[in-house]
Amino acid sequence: MIVKAALVLMVNLIVYLAFGSFFCMGKKRLCPAPVTVAVGFFAYHALFAIVCLPVMFTYRPLSTLCAIWVVPCGIITAASFAVKGKYWAAWVRAFREELSKNTYFWATVCLITALSVILTVMTYNFTLDAAYYVANVTTNVDTNMINVYDPFTGNWQDHFELRYAFATYYVNDAAICRLTGLPALVETKTVMSSAVMIMVNMLYVCICRYFFPEHRRALLMYAFMTMINFMFISIYTTSNFLMTRTYEGKSVVGNVSVVLIFVLYMMLIAGASENSTAVMLFITCLGTAAVSSTANMVIPAEVCVLFIPYAFMKKRFALLPKIFLCILPELVMMLVYVLYVKGYYAVYTFPR
């Protein structure tokens, strides 16, 4: 099972890379690999949500969703390989050269990342939220339906719990389980936890290299970043979510989305094209909305905190409508959620 989990993890990362390549690679732009993979992760989950929601709200089974989903997923991955493969090859060549020049740096990075992955995967953590999230995956797989049974008890639900229903991240876990036969606990707490931890560490290295092209200093900064994640734990910090609740959507929002948006802001400051940054930002925001409802509050706030002052300071007012467009998915989801919790409507799990 460990081998199968490792294979699923590798395929996941390749698929994210394939999805991200369409937004991050071209003649005029070539983003760093960590940014491409992370943007790809959100592009994947945004597209998955678009496919999943109509299937879910019309009470079609999970198996139907899986059959539909493998088609665009396969086509995009294959197309990316065909169209962007030359960029991947160039990357591999450049990385091989980099590796031979800075073996010590990359060996240490791999060691720290591997240690972080192993520790998160092998430790036992009891959290109440897993009672919903992970049980939701097992329930969906077992019943071959999507979100119509209560994960806590197994009872049928009269209407969808919309606090969670739009965050299709866990439905994707259920789809992977159904397609691969992996148990939900292995998919969530081993495969996705590892994927998130690897992406986070890749982004950290990218940030360190941005500040310090010189490897020794970059490595010192990376070591400090890891140390903060190990040392600054309260039940609320992003570090705690990363180290103990890695499989949760909230952890992805706090550790991948928030950091990726900061990286995009860094790239903009460094002179990246506003349009391509806005496209990557839009994909990140859209995908994050599909990962956790926490995004609906955190992501618009972060985008505004970083990009609005930039637009005013640089007098780039044309950026403002683009920023608004980026956070629009979260704002819409927030409205949908607020109306639901205030009791304005309900979406049924059976036709009436």
Next chain:
Amino acid sequence: MQGVNVFENGIGYLLKCLNLYTSGTGYFAMYLIAVLIILIKGSKRDRQLFIPGAAVLLLTVYDPAVPLILDRIFDVSSEYYRLFWIAPVIVLVPYAAVIIIESAPAGRTKAASLALILLMFVLGGNFVYAKGLDVAENIYKIPDELIETAGIIHDDSGTEYAKVFYEYEYNMEIRQYDPKILLTIDREEYLYAMNYSYTEEMLEDEDRPTNVILAVLVRNQKTGSDIFTDALEATGTQYLVLTKGHPMASFVKRAGLYEIGQTDTHVIYRYDLKEQNEYSLIDYTGVEHRFSYRRLK
């Protein structure tokens, strides 16, 4: 946040929230120091990157009035702390630390600044494995014994699904592993029972038979055997998994339940329901696949 809400704390909510968030660590103090370091020693690019965001955060997220305003639109008490995630602590603090070390003259001063920063991290932090490294017992990351209890129940029941009462931790974990186990008690009901006792009125509420089960098995409140078995009947509960030496074990046996197996620390009891209603999934075949919603207000 646990025990802190905007309504009760008003303008003081933010400070309480921050205190809980940092929980005695130097998390935000270090962020503020790092902002100061960037202001003093940072390049133009650094200031452009970190200072406007920090200023906007100070005027918005860290303004004590903001949670009060937001709370009028929707309840932010339990989630406001997530806005603290926006501050790029994970980037800025290590960056500032490297700037300090690298700007120190080579030799002992550099080594001393490195040592000082490490000391700040260690003394100002709270190590994730401070209480020890709890290694998972298996690849599923749930206790072996929990898996064992599920096996015993399935072997005994002879049906696809079985409805079970588990105690707190197992109750939260079992369905992550085995969705064929249905639970009598959901999360919120269990959390309530851990904090509050049940009144006579609550125990007599026929619409909430779970109150009786929780009162007996979580609160150890006394009630009649027939009331307890009626609650088991009403909820369709066929199995109880209790820790060995549970204070209500003899009551449970007197009520007519009998032991079908045990693990190192748990005993599994069976109750023979008078009316055996086998659980089955809702049949969606032939259902019209159309979006169905209702406006409630």
